[in-house]
Amino acid sequence: MEHQQIIFSNDIPGSLETVLKGLDFNKVVIITDVNAHQFAFPKIADSPVMKGIPCIVIKSGDTCKTIETATTVWKQLEAEGATRRTVVINMGGGVVTDLGGFAASVFKRGLRFINVPTTLLGAVDAAIGGKTGVNFNGLKNEIGVFNEACAVVVSTLFFDTLPPTELKSGYAEMLKHGLLSDRSYFANLLNHEILTDDREQLLGLLERSVIIKRDIVAADPHEQGLRRALNLGHTAGHAFESLAMKRMEPVPHGYAVAWGLVVELILSHMIYKFPSDILHMVAAFVRDNYGTFAITCDDYDTLIALMRHDKKSIGGEINCSLLADIGNVKLGTVVSSDDIKAALDIYRDLLQ
Numbered sequence: 001m002e003h004q005q006i007i008f009s010n011d012i013p014g015s016l017e018t019v020l021k022g023l024d025f026n027k028v029v030i031i032t033d034v035n036a037h038q039f040a041f042p043k044i045a046d047s048p049v050m051k052g053i054p055c056i057v058i059k060s061g062d063t064c065k066t067i068e069t070a071t072t073v074w075k076q077l078e079a080e081g082a083t084r085r086t087v088v089i090n091m092g093g094g095v096v097t098d099l100g101g102f103a104a105s106v107f108k109r110g111l112r113f114i115n116v117p118t119t120l121l122g123a124v125d126a127a128i129g130g131k132t133g134v135n136f137n138g139l140k141n142e143i144g145v146f147n148e149a150c151a152v153v154v155s156t157l158f159f160d161t162l163p164p165t166e167l168k169s170g171y172a173e174m175l176k177h178g179l180l181s182d183r184s185y186f187a188n189l190l191n192h193e194i195l196t197d198d199r200e201q202l203l204g205l206l207e208r209s210v211i212i213k214r215d216i217v218a219a220d221p222h223e224q225g226l227r228r229a230l231n232l233g234h235t236a237g238h239a240f241e242s243l244a245m246k247r248m249e250p251v252p253h254g255y256a257v258a259w260g261l262v263v264e265l266i267l268s269h270m271i272y273k274f275p276s277d278i279l280h281m282v283a284a285f286v287r288d289n290y291g292t293f294a295i296t297c298d299d300y301d302t303l304i305a306l307m308r309h310d311k312k313s314i315g316g317e318i319n320c321s322l323l324a325d326i327g328n329v330k331l332g333t334v335v336s337s338d339d340i341k342a343a344l345d346i347y348r349d350l351l352q
């Protein structure tokens with residue numbers, strides 16, 4: 001499969017101009033959310049290429065990633081006179097690129113769209129790889145389609161106004177990509193100070209991370225094999241995320257992934273002899289940057305039940321993507337509840 005066009009540049013108008021030049025279109029419409037509209041859009045609004053482009057502004061937050069919001073987008077696309085030759089620019093975090101990508105993909109059987117991620121998580125994960133959709137009936141991403149943006153413009157231009165927790169949350173997905181690739185990139189990630197080091201350094205790290213995801217997706221666009229490697233840290237991570245919800249103390253997705261990575265690297269060490277020195281380095285980095293998600297042994301059964309219900313689990317068996325080493329992925333490893341209990345004991349030793 002061909003690679004998705006990804007442009008790494010802090011010159012957003014220039015990049016958009018280049019992409020649009022290659023497209024035959026009659027109209028451009030921006031889909032964004034209230035925060036991206038307030039904080040990100042002004043950074044490019046004055047450029048000639050943006051002049052006169054209408055903005056459809058949706059509410060912010062994952063709870064607004066719904067079919068109802070998509071309906072309001074479709075109504076506004078109609079009001080703007082959008083046709084099959086209209087190009088949509090999704091400018092925002094993962095909520096905007098997921099919802100805007102879905103709304104565009106089915107409007108009049110499919111408008112082309114360009115993603116301009118304005119959050120780190122969007123840049124490194126959500127805007128790349130063609131998964132679009134909305135939540136439905138209490139289920140995440142229940143309705144959607146695989147459809148790639150015709151281009152993604154990745155930059156660090158918009159990150160200054162992001163809350164620190166959002167920046168750290170996205171960085172956890174970069175750690176995941178690093179673990180799936182190679183030692184020297186991973187070492188660079190652990191040496192980077194997320195909140196204080198300069199944005200140029202981050203752009204370099206981000207570029208590598210995006211390419212790792214792009215290549216995995218290109219090898220398996222519809223998630224039948226290798227793409228499942230991207231679930232690293234997410235079986236345990238989703239369980240932490242759900243337990244936090246149950247406690248009415250929600251945690252950012254990336255934080256749960258960071259803690260989940262520690263659990264899954266412990267399992268990787270137990271099952272595949274993943275190097276313990278790297279495990280300890282990751283645990284220290286996670287403790288310093290994400291703190292800990294406090295659990296006791298009374299939480300083990302709940303966490304295990306949540307992992308069994310994870311969409312990656314088959315027939316009640318808990319299924320994880322683990323690692324024998326950095327870059328050496330073991331897809332679909334079945335993990336027993338005893339293994340998980342042992343791993344959670346070690347997690348508490350390392351992080352609490």
Ligand SMILES: NC(=O)c1ccc[n+]([C@@H]2O[C@H](COP(=O)([O-])OP(=O)(O)OC[C@H]3O[C@@H](n4cnc5c(N)ncnc54)[C@H](O)[C@@H]3O)[C@@H](O)[C@H]2O)c1
Nearest residue numbers: 035039060093094095118119121122125126131158161162
């Ligand atoms: N499609 C995929 O492959 C994929 C992968 C990972 C996550 N996702 C989805 O992505 C969503 C999470 O993405 P996210 O973390 O970007 O969340 P988000 O889009 O909700 O953005 C986080 C917050 O930051 C605000 N924001 C956006 N840009 C800003 C800026 N430059 N300055 C200040 N505030 C800004 C948003 O309004 C929001 O309040 C979830 O819905 C998740 O399901 C999709």
Ligand SMILES: [Zn+2]
Nearest residue numbers: 173234253257
């Ligand atoms: Zn994730």
